[in-house]
Amino acid sequence: MFLKSISLQNFRNYTKSEFNFDKNTTLIIGPNASGKTNFLEAIFFLSRGGSLKTEKDEQVVRFGEEIARLSGLIGEVGLEVIIAKAGGERSINQKKYKVNGVSKKRIDFVGNLLAVVFSPLDLDMVVGSPSLRRNFLNSVLEQTDIDYRKNLLEFTKALRQRNALLERVRESGVRDERQFEYWDSILIKTGTVITKKREELINFFNNSKKDIFDFTIFYDKSIISKDRLSQYKNAELGAGVTLVGPHRDDFSLHMFNNEIQTTHDVKFFGSRGQQRLVVLQLKLFELEFIEKKLSERPILLLDDIFSELDREHINLVLEMLGKQQTIITTTHRDLAEGGFLKEASVVELVSDGKI
Numbered sequence: 001m002f003l004k005s006i007s008l009q010n011f012r013n014y015t016k017s018e019f020n021f022d023k024n025t026t027l028i029i030g031p032n033a034s035g036k037t038n039f040l041e042a043i044f045f046l047s048r049g050g051s052l053k054t055e056k057d058e059q060v061v062r063f064g065e066e067i068a069r070l071s072g073l074i075g076e077v078g079l080e081v082i083i084a085k086a087g088g089e090r091s092i093n094q095k096k097y098k099v100n101g102v103s104k105k106r107i108d109f110v111g112n113l114l115a116v117v118f119s120p121l122d123l124d125m126v127v128g129s130p131s132l133r134r135n136f137l138n139s140v141l142e143q144t145d146i147d148y149r150k151n152l153l154e155f156t157k158a159l160r161q162r163n164a165l166l167e168r169v170r171e172s173g174v175r176d177e178r179q180f181e182y183w184d185s186i187l188i189k190t191g192t193v194i195t196k197k198r199e200e201l202i203n204f205f206n207n208s209k210k211d212i213f214d215f216t217i218f219y220d221k222s223i224i225s226k227d228r229l230s231q232y233k234n235a236e237l238g239a240g241v242t243l244v245g246p247h248r249d250d251f252s253l254h255m256f257n258n259e260i261q262t263t264h265d266v267k268f269f270g271s272r273g274q275q276r277l278v279v280l281q282l283k284l285f286e287l288e289f290i291e292k293k294l295s296e297r298p299i300l301l302l303d304d305i306f307s308e309l310d311r312e313h314i315n316l317v318l319e320m321l322g323k324q325q326t327i328i329t330t331t332h333r334d335l336a337e338g339g340f341l342k343e344a345s346v347v348e349l350v351s352d353g354k355i
């Protein structure tokens with residue numbers, strides 16, 4: 001995979017910038033708050049059709065503006081995203097996606113630019129809420145599998161409808177089973193596909209060789225089935241939401257303790273450093289998984305790893321640079337001068353979104 005160029009317009013702190021990439025490594029140097037993470041986020045947005053860090057994608061629109069535009073060229077394929085703030089003139093279609101000038105739905109847009117990001121934000125995946133871990137699984141599987149994208153979309157829509165129905169039942173106190181049959185069957189059908197694919201992914205990770213850090217993933221899956229739905233019927237009535245299904249999935253990461261032959265959850269017992277290594281290892285698995293599924297090596301985006309990792313692990317990462325197009329951000333200008341990064345092209349962010 002080769003990202004040739006990108007253009008950003010009113011995206012975060014960028015007004016209008018264009019950049020052409022070399023096939024090799026690109027090093028982006030700039031002081032704090034100059035827009036390094038934002039630059040990688042723009043690439044991520046073209047890859048996943050959504051933001052790296054926000055629940056609300058419209059937050060990427062530059063302060064005081066209505067519309068942000070991103071475009072990128074991957075080989076001969078041109079990708080474009082238009083993001084409009086709600087309440088602006090395009091409030092109905094908040095995001096528009098185009099491939100070679102033709103409008104697409106998000107599920108047909110994703111998968112054109114394969115990218116794996118490793119950023120300080122990812123640490124939240126270990127310590128934060130289950131939704132962050134589900135997002136990670138989704139993010140990997142959405143890139144590799146159109147069938148997963150379709151099922152997830154259908155599941156999410158049906159879940160919203162079923163929850164609205166539960167809420168109405170909770171208010172009225174009357175539950176008519178026939179009303180549930182339709183949504184239940186969609187949730188069971190799509191939810192089962194999602195669970196199965198997540199399980200395959202986690203098995204792939206568990207069976208992969210761990211060069212960075214040794215751990216096992218425990219998949220805490222919330223199976224959705226007729227039986228389970230009826231088992232939770234009363235509880236759902238009280239809660240007004242659907243209580244079983246992949247939207248309640250989680251996983252935990254367990255490291256080994258050789259001395260006493262037990263495992264411990266990295267979330268509670270891992271040092272910050274170990275948590276970082278687990279995430280880095282997961283990201284490298286993500287690269288390998290995508291490559292195995294699609295026979296295409298994703299591009300690698302590394303945000304600020306020099307302040308996140310120790311020398312040994314930085315070297316491990318740097319050894320991988322030649323294997324794919326890589327874009328690295330840093331505040332340390334001296335990195336451009338020596339060692340591994342001698343060959344890299346350098347982009348300097350002078351201040352606030354200026355290249």
Ligand SMILES: Nc1ncnc2c1ncn2[C@@H]1O[C@H](COP(=O)(O)OP(=O)(O)O)[C@@H](O)[C@H]1O
Pocket residue numbers: 011012013014030031032033034035036037038039059060061062063
């Ligand atoms: N929607 C936005 N519009 C304008 N500026 C923004 C927006 N979102 C974030 N910023 C600004 O971008 C800057 C941070 O950029 P970032 O890429 O995180 O910096 P760094 O180079 O440290 O990674 C901050 O000054 C922040 O206020």
Ligand SMILES: [Mg+2]
Pocket residue numbers: 036037038303304
């Ligand atoms: Mg940053």
